[in-house]
Amino acid sequence: xxxxxxxxxxxxxxxxxxxxxxxxxxxxxxxxxxxxxxxxxxxxxxxxxxxxxxxxxxxxxxxxxxxxxxxxxxxxxxxxxxxxxxxxxxxxxxxxxxxxxxxxxxxxxxxxxxxxxxxxxxxxxxxxxxxxxxxxxxxxxxxxxxxxxxxxxxxxxxxxxxxxxxxxxxxxxxxxxxxxxxxxxxxxxxxxxxxxxxxxxxxxxxxxxxxxxxxxxxxxxxxxxxxxxxxxxxxxxxxxxxxxxxxxxxxxxxxxxxxxxxxxxxxxxxxxxxxxxxxxxxxxxxxxxxxxxxxxxxxxxxxxxxxxxxxxxxxxxxxxxxxxxxxxxxxx
Amino acid sequence: xxxxxxxxxxxxxxxxxxxxxxxxxxxxxxxxxxxxxxxxxxxxxx
Numbered sequence: 182x183x184x185x186x187x188x189x190x191x192x193x194x195x196x197x198x199x200x201x202x203x204x205x206x207x208x209x210x211x212x213x214x215x216x217x218x219x220x221x222x223x224x225x226x227x228x229x230x231x232x233x234x235x236x237x238x239x240x241x242x243x244x245x246x247x248x249x250x251x252x253x254x255x256x257x258x259x260x261x262x263x264x265x266x267x268x269x270x271x272x273x274x275x276x277x278x279x280x281x282x283x284x285x286x287x288x289x290x291x292x293x294x295x296x297x298x299x300x301x302x303x304x305x306x307x308x309x310x311x312x313x314x315x316x317x318x319x320x321x322x323x324x325x326x327x328x329x330x331x332x333x334x335x336x337x338x339x340x341x342x343x344x345x346x347x348x349x350x351x352x353x354x355x356x357x358x359x360x361x362x363x364x365x366x367x368x369x370x371x372x373x374x375x376x377x378x379x380x381x382x383x384x385x386x387x388x389x390x391x392x393x394x395x396x397x398x399x400x401x402x403x404x405x406x407x408x409x410x411x412x413x414x415x416x417x418x419x420x421x422x423x424x425x426x427x428x429x430x431x432x433x434x435x436x437x438x439x440x441x442x443x444x445x446x447x448x449x450x451x452x453x454x455x456x457x458x459x460x461x462x463x464x465x466x467x468x469x470x471x472x473x474x475x476x477x478x479x480x481x482x483x484x485x486x487x488x489x490x491x492x493x494x495x496x497x498x499x500x501x502x503x504x505x506x507x508x509x510x511x512x513x
Numbered sequence: 514x515x516x517x518x519x520x521x522x523x524x525x526x527x528x529x530x531x532x533x534x535x536x537x538x539x540x541x542x543x544x545x546x547x548x549x550x551x552x553x554x555x556x557x558x559x
Binding site for chain 1: 551557
């Protein structure tokens with residue numbers, strides 16, 4: 182009997198719970214919030230397929246939990262991860278703040294000692310973008326450059342986190358070291374329609390996870406674009422595609438003697454895509470989806486480093502989150 | 514003095530027009546490459 186605790190009931194957490202409820206092999210889903218009323222509302226919206234639980238920052242974890250899937254804000258996520266590791270419970274997180282990703286990876290030694298697994302970056306980017314990056318790199322004999330971009334947010338908390346990422350120093354991986362980029366070099370990134378071309382800026386978010394999962398790439402960049410705040414845009418000028426989220430992954434390298442590129446993209450509601458990625462990862466950690474990766478080994482790592490990209494993407498496609506390949510001539 | 518005021522008025526109108534034109538001219542962006550997106554299907558997952 183597998184029991185998964187879903188914590189952080191915003192746009193991502195609710196979709197995560199939905200995905201877990203719909204996964205054969207997951208017998209019990211508990212949705213936890215600081216406010217019991219909110220957890221009850223979410224459980225009710227899920228047609229009572231989940232059990233509500235009040236879980237404050239200092240409350241003990243309930244017993245009998247096999248996995249925790251966390252969609253908590255980045256500032257409180259590492260605290261719960263430490264408690265999960267201490268209790269020997271596998272932990273998957275969709276937090277995307279660079280410092281939070283670092284804090285989760287820093288739990289590696291503790292997770293190994295406790296024989297449990299922490300998977301960081303299980304959202305849209307980092308998350309699905311890392312899976313696509315692995316898939317793109319796997320299609321090449323050798324990879325030179327890897328460029329990842331995301332457009333879109335999942336709710337107010339996610340938007341605040343994205344604005345923070347755009348304020349923080351940008352980094353890129355270049356020739357074996359992390360380089361601080363003083364200029365963000367805003368660039369037009371081409372996502373699948375209806376998102377289309379969007380201006381995205383260099384950020385540090387997820388670069389280190391991409392480096393760990395794709396050690397052969399000489400240059401790795403991460404870009405982020407943020408839709409305008411709806412309240413600040415007059416109704417007549419609102420962009421109907423602003424509610425979508427998108428990722429684009431572009432890998433350049435060699436296939437035989439030819440230098441070529443592989444470009445993958447996804448568009449989906451940001452909360453739906455991130456919730457599905459977190460749900461599938463949680464189900465895998467619980468042993469309900471053994472095909473998406475080999476059995477979880479103790480330690481802490483990013484999603485891209487632990488999954489089998491083809492099987493993971495096939496599982497996402499089965500759940501409605503479908504990737505696309507760009508066929509044509511990309512501009513380097 | 515009157516000429517100076519007229520100059521200021523003309524400059525203000527020109528600035529206003531340039532702002533309006535700049536805001537309204539954000540049309541579709543030309544594609545940067547030839548090609549299109551193809552959904553990944555079963556064979557791509559084998």
